[in-house]
Amino acid sequence: MSLYSERPSIALLPSGFADLLPGEAEAEARGIATVMETFSRYGYERVRPPLVEFEASLLSGSGSSLATQTFRLMDPETHRMMAIRPDMTTQIARIASVRLKDVARPLRLSYSGSCIVVGNQGREADRQISQAGIELIGPDSAQADAEVVALGAKALAALNIAGVSFDLSMPGMVLELVEQSIDPEHKDALLHALDRKDVSAVGELGGSIADILKAMLGATGPAEQALDKLANLEFSGSVLAHFERLRASVKAIRESAPQLHLTIDPVDFRGWQYHTGLCVTIFSTHSREELGRGGRYLAWDEPACGLTLRPQALLRAAPKGSVKLRCYVPAKLDDQQLSTLHDEGFATVSALDGAADPMVEAQRLRCTHIWKDGAISAL
Amino acid sequence: MSLYSERPSIALLPSGFADLLPGEAEAEARGIATVMETFSRYGYERVRPPLVEFEASLLSGSGSSLATQTFRLMDPETHRMMAIRPDMTTQIARIASVRLKDVARPLRLSYSGSCIVVGNQGREADRQISQAGIELIGPDSAQADAEVVALGAKALAALNIAGVSFDLSMPGMVLELVEQSIDPEHKDALLHALDRKDVSAVGELGGSIADILKAMLGATGPAEQALDKLANLEFSGSVLAHFERLRASVKAIRESAPQLHLTIDPVDFRGWQYHTGLCVTIFSTHSREELGRGGRYLAWDEPACGLTLRPQALLRAAPKGSVKLRCYVPAKLDDQQLSTLHDEGFATVSALDGAADPMVEAQRLRCTHIWKDGAISAL
Numbered sequence: 001m002s003l004y005s006e007r008p009s010i011a012l013l014p015s016g017f018a019d020l021l022p023g024e025a026e027a028e029a030r031g032i033a034t035v036m037e038t039f040s041r042y043g044y045e046r047v048r049p050p051l052v053e054f055e056a057s058l059l060s061g062s063g064s065s066l067a068t069q070t071f072r073l074m075d076p077e078t079h080r081m082m083a084i085r086p087d088m089t090t091q092i093a094r095i096a097s098v099r100l101k102d103v104a105r106p107l108r109l110s111y112s113g114s115c116i117v118v119g120n121q122g123r124e125a126d127r128q129i130s131q132a133g134i135e136l137i138g139p140d141s142a143q144a145d146a147e148v149v150a151l152g153a154k155a156l157a158a159l160n161i162a163g164v165s166f167d168l169s170m171p172g173m174v175l176e177l178v179e180q181s182i183d184p185e186h187k188d189a190l191l192h193a194l195d196r197k198d199v200s201a202v203g204e205l206g207g208s209i210a211d212i213l214k215a216m217l218g219a220t221g222p223a224e225q226a227l228d229k230l231a232n233l234e235f236s237g238s239v240l241a242h243f244e245r246l247r248a249s250v251k252a253i254r255e256s257a258p259q260l261h262l263t264i265d266p267v268d269f270r271g272w273q274y275h276t277g278l279c280v281t282i283f284s285t286h287s288r289e290e291l292g293r294g295g296r297y298l299a300w301d302e303p304a305c306g307l308t309l310r311p312q313a314l315l316r317a318a319p320k321g322s323v324k325l326r327c328y329v330p331a332k333l334d335d336q337q338l339s340t341l342h343d344e345g346f347a348t349v350s351a352l353d354g355a356a357d358p359m360v361e362a363q364r365l366r367c368t369h370i371w372k373d374g375a376i377s378a379l
Numbered sequence: 380m381s382l383y384s385e386r387p388s389i390a391l392l393p394s395g396f397a398d399l400l401p402g403e404a405e406a407e408a409r410g411i412a413t414v415m416e417t418f419s420r421y422g423y424e425r426v427r428p429p430l431v432e433f434e435a436s437l438l439s440g441s442g443s444s445l446a447t448q449t450f451r452l453m454d455p456e457t458h459r460m461m462a463i464r465p466d467m468t469t470q471i472a473r474i475a476s477v478r479l480k481d482v483a484r485p486l487r488l489s490y491s492g493s494c495i496v497v498g499n500q501g502r503e504a505d506r507q508i509s510q511a512g513i514e515l516i517g518p519d520s521a522q523a524d525a526e527v528v529a530l531g532a533k534a535l536a537a538l539n540i541a542g543v544s545f546d547l548s549m550p551g552m553v554l555e556l557v558e559q560s561i562d563p564e565h566k567d568a569l570l571h572a573l574d575r576k577d578v579s580a581v582g583e584l585g586g587s588i589a590d591i592l593k594a595m596l597g598a599t600g601p602a603e604q605a606l607d608k609l610a611n612l613e614f615s616g617s618v619l620a621h622f623e624r625l626r627a628s629v630k631a632i633r634e635s636a637p638q639l640h641l642t643i644d645p646v647d648f649r650g651w652q653y654h655t656g657l658c659v660t661i662f663s664t665h666s667r668e669e670l671g672r673g674g675r676y677l678a679w680d681e682p683a684c685g686l687t688l689r690p691q692a693l694l695r696a697a698p699k700g701s702v703k704l705r706c707y708v709p710a711k712l713d714d715q716q717l718s719t720l721h722d723e724g725f726a727t728v729s730a731l732d733g734a735a736d737p738m739v740e741a742q743r744l745r746c747t748h749i750w751k752d753g754a755i756s757a758l
Contacts, residue, residue, distance in 0.1 A: 010435060010436045010439050010473065010477075011436070011473070011477040012433065012436065013429060013432055013433070013436070014431065014432065014433055014454050014456065014457065014459075014461055015456055017429035017430075017431055017432065018429060019426065019427070019428050019429065019470075019474055019478055020426060020427035020428075021426055021474070021478060021479070022424035022425060022426060022479075022488070023424075024427075025424075025425040025426050025427035025490075026419070026424070026425045028427060029415065029425060029427075029491075033412060036408065040405070040703065040726055041721040041725075041726055041727065042726065042727055042728075042729070043705060043726045043727055043728035043729070045401035045402075045405070046401060046404040046405045046408060047398065047399060047400055047401060047404050048398070048399035048403075048404035048407060048408075049398050049399075050392060050396035050397060050398065050507050051396075051430070051493055051495060051507055052393065052396055052495060052506075052507065053392055053393065053396065054391065054392070054393055056389060057389045057390070057391065057392070060389050071452050073450050073452070073463075075393050076497060076498075076500060077393065077394055077498065077500055078393065080393075082393055084452075084463070091398075094389065094390070095398055095400070098389075098390040099398055099400060100400070100401075103745075104743045104744055104745070106731055106744075108728070109401070111404075112408075114430055114493075116430060116431060118455060119455075119456065121455065121456055127431075128429050128430055128431065139731050139732070141731065143710065143731050144731055147729060147731070255711070324419065326422060331522065332634070342420040346420075347419055347420055347421065347422045348420065348421055348422055349421075349422035349487070350421070350422070350526060352485055352518050352520065352522050352523055352526070353518070364483045365483055365485075366482075366483070
């Protein structure tokens with residue numbers, strides 16, 4: 001009888017939590033290392049906040065939007081409530097504002113780590129989420145927006161991920177347009193219609209801005225086409241300012257990343273609770289899975305633009321990497337020879353049972369090669 | 380007024396939890412990568428269990444000894460109790476016994492990750508603990524013991540950590556000797572005296588084994604000397620078997636690692652709740668800080684020998700690694716040129732504010748070099 005059937009409750013993991021097995025775990029670690037190395041090359045310095053903080057700290061500012069997704073723990077030391085991070089952005093903002101407040105801006109930080117979310121009952125989504133991201137803190141400019149987006153694209157390229165779309169939005173445009181022109185009692189219904197992309201409901205509920213909103217809905221698509229369509233609309237005031245900034249950011253992104261698949265959805269505002277400017281969602285065009293997201297926000301009082309990649313999704317989108325070839329070696333092989341094999345990329349699997357037939361053992365232990373008579377040979 | 384003084388409660392972390400800042404976080408990540416690469420080279424395949432499991436699973440078997448050090452969470456999905464791992468060994472044993480039960484033995488696994496412990500009130504110890512370790516599952520032999528110990532030494536060498544002592548013990552020797560010869564009502568007092576290394580109390584409480592126990596206390600020291608002293612004592616039965624195995628394991632370790640600083644404490648038994656054979660604690664001889672520990676135990680029903688290193692302690696013991704040199708570059712430097720700088724080991728810090736004086740900006744942003752007139756120059 002297998003151990004599994006004897007101990008079903010012990011073998012079971014809570015939904016949303018998973019083991020990564022050999023191969024998977026190695027691929028995740030290598031993927032995160034590749035992304036973090038790309039960030040490091042562009043001057044983003046790594047910080048590592050703890051998994052647990054006081055609730056008051058972790059859920060302050062932009063973190064408050066994640067309050068219902070956060071597990072709490074009581075600190076037996078202080079009897080204050082602590083929380084397990086559901087996201088790392090708030091932590092990076094805290095580090096920038098407190099620990100690194102005297103470091104010159106622009107401050108470029110990178111991070112990677114695991115987060116835990118409460119999850120939504122009945123949904124089979126991950127509850128432990130790996131993140132690897134960057135924050136560019138200080139400047140508020142199109143060029144800063146573009147640096148973050150383009151560096152995200154470089155990280156994906158380093159993983160050889162093809163078929164990627166960067167979907168831009170500027171939630172302030174549509175939100176401020178509605179705010180300025182629509183009575184408070186009709187606002188929610190209109191926003192709901194916009195979110196559903198329900199053109200006829202937008203026409204009915206849009207009042208004096210119905211036409212402009214319908215035109216914005218129709219502008220969704222490839223970035224340059226969308227900008228051309230939006231340029232014909234009569235924006236004014238802060239809405240116009242948002243549009244001009246969107247155009248400037250796209251122009252700056254194009255300078256670094258002329259080939260990037262870039263789209264604009266000018267009425268996308270949902271899911272961007274604390275963002276103040278350009279927002280971006282990165283999708284795999286094959287699976288429509290979200291690979292990462294980010295945007296402009298305030299890190300405490302400072303302008304910031306960040307991007308968080310999801311290594312688990314990246315690995316599903318990336319081509320399979322090679323694993324180490326495994327070479328079966330005698331127990332007493334000297335260190336010099338082992339080092340040579342390691343430098344050639346082999347993992348060495350040492351004989352432990354001197355009596356067993358090396359060829360049989362090598363195959364049983366999933367080796368691809370064997371060290372025999374002073375030389376390596378393929379199995 | 381600084382942000383810190385405005386928001387003292389938000390800036391504060393619970394004791395035992397810390398931010399790693401630029402430099403520190405990079406060093407930790409690089410240290411873990413070095414250790415894991417060493418494990419990988421010797422055929423140890425990486426697995427990655429989740430941070431959270433059901434309590435019943437995480438605290439089963441050898442995990443039960445950590446029950447009081449474990450934070451619990453209620454799973455809103457199933458209303459069952461989950462726990463945040465205080466250690467990864469139980470998880471690796473579960474993966475080996477369930478997920479990898481059909482994979483041929485010896486099974487060599489490696490892992491790295493963070494653990495959270497409740498901590499001891501009033502003590503300023505870490506409550507988030509990084510671990511990086513190996514498990515060799517299947518064989519129960521001196522050679523397997525030695526492979527694990529020697530690979531630990533290789534990982535420390537890869538980090539250039541000097542001044543390391545591997546302190547061996549065989550808790551079964553003293554525990555079974557006491558079990559066989561001492562009345563149950565006097566056992567605890569004697570074990571307490573042995574733990575304190577109180578020779579006169581051991582003499583008083585040791586009854587018929589007082590002399591042998593005192594001789595064991597006196598044998599503590601460099602491994603070969605200790606073995607010679609112990610060889611003169613009249614062990615029998617299972618105690619003798621433990622001694623013979625200790626001797627065989629030391630001999631096998633010496634074959635792989637002739638220069639290793641190896642000591643034996645034959646009366647050390649405390650802190651090895653679930654171990655069944657050889658135990659090892661790795662110390663820095665400079666700081667006496669514990670760098671790692673491990674030993675032989677049962678992974679569910681299977682013989683296993685494991686070793687867990689503590690990357691935070693390793694980094695305190697390791698020489699400081701070099702950080703990337705930072706080169707300030709104009710905003711429009713082309714990708715080809717950036718790649719060349721990256722391949723030479725530079726992090727590039729891109730100009731964002733076109734109007735600023737590049738030399739001033741480069742210094743302000745902690746750059747060591749600047750790209751100017753088509754060439755790199757040191758600042």
